[in-house]
Structure formats: C-alpha cells, structure tokens
Amino acid sequence: MSSNQAPTYYRGYEAIIGLEIHAQLKTESKMFCSDATTFDAGDNENTSPVSIGMPGTLPVVNKRAIEFSIKTGLALNCEIRKKSVFSRKNYFYPDLPKGYQISQYDEPLCEHGEIKFNVGDKDNKYEKTVSITRAHMEEDAGKSNHFGEYTLINYNRSGMPLLEIVSGPDMRTPQEAAEYARTVRSVLRYLDVCDGNLDEGSLRCDCNISVRKIGAPKFGTKVEIKNINSFRFVEKAIEYEIDRQIDAVEAGEKIPQETRLYDPDKNRTFSMRLKEDAQDYRYFPDPDLMPVIVTPEMIEKFRKELPELPIARAQRFVTEHGLPEYDALVLTAEKELSEYFEVVAKTCKNSKAASNWVMTELLRELNQAEKAISQSPIKPEQLGQLIALIDKGTISGKIAKTVFSEMWTTSKDPEVVVKEKGLLQISDTGAIEKIIDEVLAANTAQVADYRGGRTKLFGFFVGAVMKASKGQANPDLVNQMLTDKLNKPA
Amino acid sequence: MIDKKAIEHIAKLARLHVSGEEAEQFSQQLSKALGYFEQISKVETKGIEPLVTPSDMEVFWREDISIKELSAEELVANAPEKVGNLFKVPPVV
Numbered sequence: 001m002s003s004n005q006a007p008t009y010y011r012g013y014e015a016i017i018g019l020e021i022h023a024q025l026k027t028e029s030k031m032f033c034s035d036a037t038t039f040d041a042g043d044n045e046n047t048s049p050v051s052i053g054m055p056g057t058l059p060v061v062n063k064r065a066i067e068f069s070i071k072t073g074l075a076l077n078c079e080i081r082k083k084s085v086f087s088r089k090n091y092f093y094p095d096l097p098k099g100y101q102i103s104q105y106d107e108p109l110c111e112h113g114e115i116k117f118n119v120g121d122k123d124n125k126y127e128k129t130v131s132i133t134r135a136h137m138e139e140d141a142g143k144s145n146h147f148g149e150y151t152l153i154n155y156n157r158s159g160m161p162l163l164e165i166v167s168g169p170d171m172r173t174p175q176e177a178a179e180y181a182r183t184v185r186s187v188l189r190y191l192d193v194c195d196g197n198l199d200e201g202s203l204r205c206d207c208n209i210s211v212r213k214i215g216a217p218k219f220g221t222k223v224e225i226k227n228i229n230s231f232r233f234v235e236k237a238i239e240y241e242i243d244r245q246i247d248a249v250e251a252g253e254k255i256p257q258e259t260r261l262y263d264p265d266k267n268r269t270f271s272m273r274l275k276e277d278a279q280d281y282r283y284f285p286d287p288d289l290m291p292v293i294v295t296p297e298m299i300e301k302f303r304k305e306l307p308e309l310p311i312a313r314a315q316r317f318v319t320e321h322g323l324p325e326y327d328a329l330v331l332t333a334e335k336e337l338s339e340y341f342e343v344v345a346k347t348c349k350n351s352k353a354a355s356n357w358v359m360t361e362l363l364r365e366l367n368q369a370e371k372a373i374s375q376s377p378i379k380p381e382q383l384g385q386l387i388a389l390i391d392k393g394t395i396s397g398k399i400a401k402t403v404f405s406e407m408w409t410t411s412k413d414p415e416v417v418v419k420e421k422g423l424l425q426i427s428d429t430g431a432i433e434k435i436i437d438e439v440l441a442a443n444t445a446q447v448a449d450y451r452g453g454r455t456k457l458f459g460f461f462v463g464a465v466m467k468a469s470k471g472q473a474n475p476d477l478v479n480q481m482l483t484d485k486l487n488k489p490a
Numbered sequence: 491m492i493d494k495k496a497i498e499h500i501a502k503l504a505r506l507h508v509s510g511e512e513a514e515q516f517s518q519q520l521s522k523a524l525g526y527f528e529q530i531s532k533v534e535t536k537g538i539e540p541l542v543t544p545s546d547m548e549v550f551w552r553e554d555i556s557i558k559e560l561s562a563e564e565l566v567a568n569a570p571e572k573v574g575n576l577f578k579v580p581p582v583v
Contacts, residue, residue: 028554043575060552153578290543
C-alpha cells in the first residue's frame, strides 16, 4: 500500500472536493422534543407543538443524541468541545416552522478530526487521509411536496437529530470522495448511531467542488451539489461537474457560486439556485438552550464504549484470521458482513475457506438478488457447516457448490440437502475402482495414447470419472487411483 | 446606521411587506433605538469572554424516550388550510 499517490489532474486542472454528510442519528425520539422518529409514520403523526413550531414551546436536548454525536466525533478522531453552543440559523421556508433551524455555528461539538481509508482496486490502491473540519448537531426540517399551485408539508422529519460532518477540501478525485463517504457511513454503522440508509434519507451527502489550474495558489469558486442519494452518483456527479467547470473556465466563463442538483438519468448537474446574494442567516446563540457541557468523565466513558471500528477489525482479520489485506478490507466494509464472516469462520474453523465462500459465492448471489447480507437465505452457521462438510471429506468442493445453491433457494441445513439429494462423497475405493474401470474400458484409444506418452490426457480421465460419479467421487482418491491404474502396465 | 435600504433588507428576510413610507419611518425609529444601545459599545470588553447566556445553568438533558400526546388530526386542527393531515401552504418553488 503506498501512501503517496501521484496527483490526479484533469486537462491541466486540479479538482478540489469537500463533502458535507448529514447523518440522522438513530435515536428513539427527536433532537429537542419527544416525538417518535419512525420512518413509516402517517402524515404529521410524529409531531408535537414543539416540532410544528407553536409559539411558547421550548426545546429540550436529547441526551442520547449528544452521546451519539460525541461517539462519532471520537471515532473520527475529533476534539470534543467541553462547552458547545446551539445557535439559531434564521431563514424563511415553510418546512422550517419556527423560522430558524437550531444548529451549531462557531462552537461545534466536534472539531479537527481525520479519517484514513483506502482508494483504488486490489492491484492499485493507496491510503488517503481526509481531515474532518467539524461535526455539529442540528435539527432536520420538515418535508415539502410541491404541487404547482400549492405545497403540502409533513413535519414528521422536523426536529430529527442530525450530525453534520464537514470534511476539509482534501479530496482530489471523484473516487476519493465516494470512498470517503463510504468510510464515514461504515463508521456510523459500526457505531450503531445511524442506519446509513441513503434511500430513506437517513444519510445525505452534499459535495463542494471547484477546479483550479495546476499550481494556482487559490481555490476556484466552489459549487455545491446537494442531496445525492448514492455513492455511485457522488462519483458520477463530481466527474460531470469537474468536466463542466473546466469547460466553463476554458471558455473564459466565470463560475458562479451556486447550488446544483444531480440528475442521475441524464448524468448531469443543473443549477438550483445562485448563492450570489450571500445568505444572511443571522446566527446567534439560541436563548432557549443552555450551553452543552461535556465533562472529561463523559468523554472517557464514551471512548471506552466505542466498538471495534472497520480499520481495526480489518487489521484483526489479517492477524487473527490470516486473511490477505484486500479480503479483510472487503469483509469489514459493512458491519453486518464482517459479523457474518466471523460466525462462518467460527463454525467451520477454517477462516480462509470462510472468506472465500463469503466473498465469492455468497456476495455474488447477494449482489445478483440485490439483497443485503441480513436478508441472506443462508445463515452464517449453515455456511460454516457446509465448509466443515468439505473439510471432513463428507462432500467434495464441487458438490458443495450444488449444495450451496440448494441452500440458497430452500434455506435448508447443508446436512439435510446432502441427505435428501444423495450427495455424499464416495470415498469407498471399491466403488471408485469400479467407475474407473468402466471409464478406462470405454476409452481404450485414449488409454493407449496416454501410455504412449500423451500424459496430458490425465485430466480427461479425471473429468470422465467425476462425471460418471455425478461429481460425488472423492477427487483425491480418484487422482491417486487413476495414477496407479494408468501407470500400471496393461 | 439603519437606513431605508437596511429596513427593506430586514423586511425581505422576514417576509414582511413594507411600503416606502414605512421604511423611511422605521429607519428613523430604529436608528434612534439602536443609537441609544450604541452606548454599550463604549464599554471596555477586552479580555472578556463573549456571553452566551446570562445564567450559570448548564444544559438540561432529556432521556431518549418517545412520547405521543396529540394526534396528527389535533396538530393540524388550527391550520388555515390542509389536505388530509398535511399542512397546505402557497407554492414555494
């Protein structure tokens, strides 16, 4: 792994990319009131006088939201501010019923962190470090649905606890940006503080992009692309935007500071609003909320409670399970996948085989079926038992694939499949000898050729014997017995 | 100071309609009021931490428990306009 990646340039330009990730914290109630946070609630079902902005209501901080934010800050190697302040960000929009969003401005909870991750594929990867400028708490706004002559508003999302994680302008390629976002999501899911569901909007990603001529001292004007709902689209939107901005600069145009949206169907970005009249948010400390005081004891307690994070788990997979680094990284990218693998490995006591089966057979089927690991019809214990059956010689590796596909469709235990389908490996030398004799008798010409020196034909005989045994013959025995028979003078 | 232009800007941010005459009038009134408070800026504040809250109280935490007190019907009951249990507002895009 090299940590010094050669810089990537685009037509003589360098791209400067920073990300703002909004993570919805997995609390039971909202940031400043006791409304439920369930995703599938009916219209305005999860609201209260506080979240619809009734006059005279007062916000009260959710303890767990603070805990989750501090844990995330610690996992992102941030400093945790001992005293942080909630501020009002004032703007008028109907999805914000109070006329201001409670956020943090000049005294955010978490600051000055960094995160490391790998970029690139198996053969060409490098380690990248991205700084975390800040991570602050804020409340979400409601949801508007526009119908031309009117707009309908649902405040179920209003007041949902968010942690906004702001990276430094440290990324230089779309791949780095997408990988950074994946890594942050993975950390949030390992911490179990955010479910990371991009479709449901519990993780949202805004990208800031600018381009500059190689060696130019200052960054170009940055453009923000909002609410991209998949990491693949993060990559594509940034790719498009870099090209668009270079085209504009080359044509002598000035890049306006604006917010753009990405259209995945057309694979282009388009302008949503100009930011020219500088947003006048008139931030000031929210007089309804006292400063958040975090004691060193709290920080230590939360630090002790941090689970094993993806990078540490990948390292452990290398040392404890003896996996190659690449396999360890693939298996630990998702928390559930890493846990699945560990159960398989524990059941069969063969980490290398467990890793191979999970990474090739299982991931292939899951991808094809577009299923998450939690939806796998094969439980990890069952996959472990299957591998154990191979290792015990009960079934051959080839038959195991048949058993695997049967398990995939029926969710049955491997022993049951083997019994029902009569797939036990044949290790009875008498039975194998009988099959070999039949195969040799049916292919006398090839036998003569082999004995005449065409030893390459050996594979042909193995194949024929395996086929005749319906794949059930023990391949080691077949190899050994065939060698004996063919080399014995006729 | 608060001139007519500043009043118009504040009115725009607050989504208030202010006539030219009113803007003129408010700018004079607000300038006077703010001028009075300007005296505060003469106080020497070097080395003094910005005050976030005048009380020494710390934040009061709430346990993360969801509670439902009012139904969606009750919460939208006072809306000037609604569709089902959704608030209906003038077009915003």
